[in-house]
Each structure stands twice: as structure tokens, then as C-alpha cells.
Amino acid sequence: MNNAITEFDALGRDAFLAKYGFKPAKNYFIVVDGKRYDSKAITGVAHQYQTGALMTPDMFSGGESTVANRLNKLGFEVTRPTMPPNWSIDELMLALDLYLLVREQGRGGFAAKVAALSEELRSLRVFPEAVRSNPAFRNTSSVALKLDNFSSIDPAHEGRGMEHGGAEDTRVWKAWAHRPDELAQAVALIRARGESDDAPEETGEDEEYGALEGRILFREHRRRERDRTLVAKKKQSVFKKTGRLACEVCDFESSEAYGVEGVIDVHHVVPLHQIGESVTTLKDLVLVCPTCHRVLHKHQPIITPAVLRRKHATTALEQSGA
Ligand SMILES: [Zn+2]
Ligand SMILES: [Zn+2]
Structure with a gap:
């Protein structure tokens, strides 16, 4: 591995990758002395130094993440992508509430509404601060995309229906879309609780119960019980x-x-x-x-x-x- 890293340093990243025919890594890098190295390329070239035969990109049995896991087990420090987690039910309820509002009132001020929801989701205490501080977390484009998903589930939208949504999107749609007033009530309470300083503690049960009221209301429910x-x-x-x-x-x-x-x-x-x-x-x-x-x-x-x-x-x- 050291030889490969030395050569990487000597040639520079682009030349090193070009020489051995590797594409730049997307998500996983080996970190040595604070420097990042493309995980697959380094592994393939290290193989050549060790055995005389280069491991070419097509010889890897798994994707980048598999390689990274293996390297991690061998004791190497590997960076991991910090993808935002899937949307929670609470967040989907807030997005659906906005979707139904826009459907009723038209798209005036749409961008501002999306931006406001994005900001709100980033402060809602469904996920820990460390997760929410990721710039990719519920940014405006992911909020706009989510509203788009709802329109593709919506049977009233251009004749399409129940085709394109994710399972959770569809679940929330089925549970709430037909009773917008109750949804608005629930959303108001999620807002009030989820943005306050005494937001209910995570109990570790909300996933298990799959509560369709969302995590925040479920935690509140458990707190009362x-x-x-x-x-x-x-x-x-x-x-x-x-x-x-x-x-x-x-x-x-x-x-x-x-x-x-x-x-x-x-x-x-x-x-x-x-x-x-x-x-x-x-x-x-x-x-x-x-x-x-x-x-x-x-x-x-x-x-x-x-x-x-x-x-x-x-x-x-x-x-x-x-
Ligand atoms: Zn019983
Ligand atoms: Zn209960």
C-alpha cells in the first residue's frame, strides 16, 4: 500500500489514475497523514506492487463501498459519504401539507415556500444536529423533488397515480392526503414540539412502531403514556x-x-x-x-x-x- 501511495504522491492524482485506468473515486477515500487517496485505485496498484499483477477496475468484486469496507477492516482510515438519511414521516407530513396547499392555492411564491420548508426541516428536531448540519440535508432542491414525488403519486395530477412515489411517500399520502385539515392540525403540533427546546427525547421505538403520526408526535404520545x-x-x-x-x-x-x-x-x-x-x-x-x-x-x-x-x-x- 505504501508504494502505491508514494507513486500517487509522485505522479499526482490525475496522472496516477490515468496511468492505471481508474476513474476518480466518488465517495470513498483512504486517508493517510490527512491526505485523501482514491480507494479503488490505490488498492489495485498496491496489488501490483505486491503480486506483480495490477488489479484493474473490472476485477473488483464489489463497488466502492465494498472496497472501502474491506480497507477499513484492514485498519485503514476511510472517509464515508455523509448522505442525508431518508425522510422521516414527520418531514413527509410537512411536505405533503405544503404540497396540498400549493395544489389548492396555485404556484404563486412557490420558490419562497420551498425555501421556508427547507429551512424549517433543517431545524426540526427529528434528527440530531450533526445530521442536520450537512448542507445537503433537506436543501431546497431535495424539498422541491419531494413535492414532485407527491405530484406523481397524486391521482388528481395529470391522470397519473400511485406509480412513481417511494414506499414511504405513498404510505404518508394514503394516510393523510384525504384529510388535509387533520394533517394541518398534526403538522402544527409537530412544528410546535419539534422546534421547541423541550422536544421529546428519542426513545428508539419510533422506527419499530412505524408510527404514522411521525416521530415527534409518537415520542410525545409515549411521553404521556x-x-x-x-x-x-x-x-x-x-x-x-x-x-x-x-x-x-x-x-x-x-x-x-x-x-x-x-x-x-x-x-x-x-x-x-x-x-x-x-x-x-x-x-x-x-x-x-x-x-x-x-x-x-x-x-x-x-x-x-x-x-x-x-x-x-x-x-x-x-x-x-x-
Ligand atoms: Zn392484548
Ligand atoms: Zn400508545
């Missing part, structure tokens, strides 16, 4: 009434099923975009087992435990062959 005092009060009141702590959907009770007490979640039944900043009361909360809790969150618009209970009863009946 986990208010220790309220949770304790809720459990006490249910236990006093029923003598057990069972799932309100499927009647699972962990001490009866497994001899382990207290495996039960508390779920907040009112979709957050509908309650705004109001205070949680005991009647907003229900006891559900972790499985039913997750299933409740998988539905969008979010469904009530009563609706899920009916689904549960019907499915059980069908499966028993009755």
Missing part, C-alpha cells in the same frame, strides 16, 4: 374495579398467563393531533398488552381499543371455524 404518576393511578383504579390488570383488547393478563405480574402497557387513546396541548386524564388511558399496543399503533388513522377488540373477536371466531 409513561407519566409514572398517571400510569400508577390508572393501574390502581383498574385493579380496584376489576381485581386484575388485563388487556382491554384481548384480555391477556400476564400473571395468569405466565405467572409474571405487571406486563401491561398503558396507551393514550386520543390521537395527539386532536388533543393538542391538553392535560392527560385517566380516561384518556387504557391498559393493553404490548402486542395489542403495537397493533393499535400500526393502524392509521389510529384506531380505538374498542375497534381492535371487535377485530380481535371476529378473527378469533373465524379461526375457531365457527
Whole structure:
């Protein structure tokens, strides 16, 4: 490797790449003493110094990233591209909200609206500061592109429909596009929470639950469900009434099923975009087992435990062959 690097330095980058027939690296560079070297080219030429045979570009079994991974495992420092992450549901909701607005009001001031949303997304606390500070993160062209994606999903747009959007774009479209007023409410709350200093902490669960309210509202939802005092009060009141702590959907009770007490979640039944900043009361909360809790969150618009209970009863009946 050292010989290849010495030769790279002696010839200069362009001549080195031309001599051995390599294209400039796009994303991955080996870093030696603070200098960057095209990862594939260096690897190929080092191979020649070692074995006598040049490894030409077509002999690599993987792309740049594969080569970089291998080099990294060998102990070399390799730069990685810092591509912005995929759009979160929250961000897609904000973009869809703007798309629907533009569709209704026309394209006057479009560029300014795109710029404003770009700036807003860059300050929204969905992703950590380090991710958002990347200049490519939600810049105006990526925002404009996202609005374009929505127009290609939109059945009302020039007769095309549901063809070109990404899976997440389509998911958000299906969940929200038909109820713009509720979307606007949810978006207002995402803005209020996501730009404030006390934005809810990441719990690591938002991905897992795939919450279609977006990360920020989901975190807020969890924060409310986990208010220790309220949770304790809720459990006490249910236990006093029923003598057990069972799932309100499927009647699972962990001490009866497994001899382990207290495996039960508390779920907040009112979709957050509908309650705004109001205070949680005991009647907003229900006891559900972790499985039913997750299933409740998988539905969008979010469904009530009563609706899920009916689904549960019907499915059980069908499966028993009755
Ligand atoms: Zn359950
Ligand atoms: Zn919940």
C-alpha cells in the first residue's frame, strides 16, 4: 500500500489514475497523514506492487463501498459519504401539507415556500444536529423533488397515480392526503414540539412502531403514556374495579398467563393531533398488552381499543371455524 501511495504522491492524482485506468473515486477515500487517496485505485496498484499483477477496475468484486469496507477492516482510515438519511414521516407530513396547499392555492411564491420548508426541516428536531448540519440535508432542491414525488403519486395530477412515489411517500399520502385539515392540525403540533427546546427525547421505538403520526408526535404520545404518576393511578383504579390488570383488547393478563405480574402497557387513546396541548386524564388511558399496543399503533388513522377488540373477536371466531 505504501508504494502505491508514494507513486500517487509522485505522479499526482490525475496522472496516477490515468496511468492505471481508474476513474476518480466518488465517495470513498483512504486517508493517510490527512491526505485523501482514491480507494479503488490505490488498492489495485498496491496489488501490483505486491503480486506483480495490477488489479484493474473490472476485477473488483464489489463497488466502492465494498472496497472501502474491506480497507477499513484492514485498519485503514476511510472517509464515508455523509448522505442525508431518508425522510422521516414527520418531514413527509410537512411536505405533503405544503404540497396540498400549493395544489389548492396555485404556484404563486412557490420558490419562497420551498425555501421556508427547507429551512424549517433543517431545524426540526427529528434528527440530531450533526445530521442536520450537512448542507445537503433537506436543501431546497431535495424539498422541491419531494413535492414532485407527491405530484406523481397524486391521482388528481395529470391522470397519473400511485406509480412513481417511494414506499414511504405513498404510505404518508394514503394516510393523510384525504384529510388535509387533520394533517394541518398534526403538522402544527409537530412544528410546535419539534422546534421547541423541550422536544421529546428519542426513545428508539419510533422506527419499530412505524408510527404514522411521525416521530415527534409518537415520542410525545409515549411521553404521556409513561407519566409514572398517571400510569400508577390508572393501574390502581383498574385493579380496584376489576381485581386484575388485563388487556382491554384481548384480555391477556400476564400473571395468569405466565405467572409474571405487571406486563401491561398503558396507551393514550386520543390521537395527539386532536388533543393538542391538553392535560392527560385517566380516561384518556387504557391498559393493553404490548402486542395489542403495537397493533393499535400500526393502524392509521389510529384506531380505538374498542375497534381492535371487535377485530380481535371476529378473527378469533373465524379461526375457531365457527
Ligand atoms: Zn392484548
Ligand atoms: Zn400508545
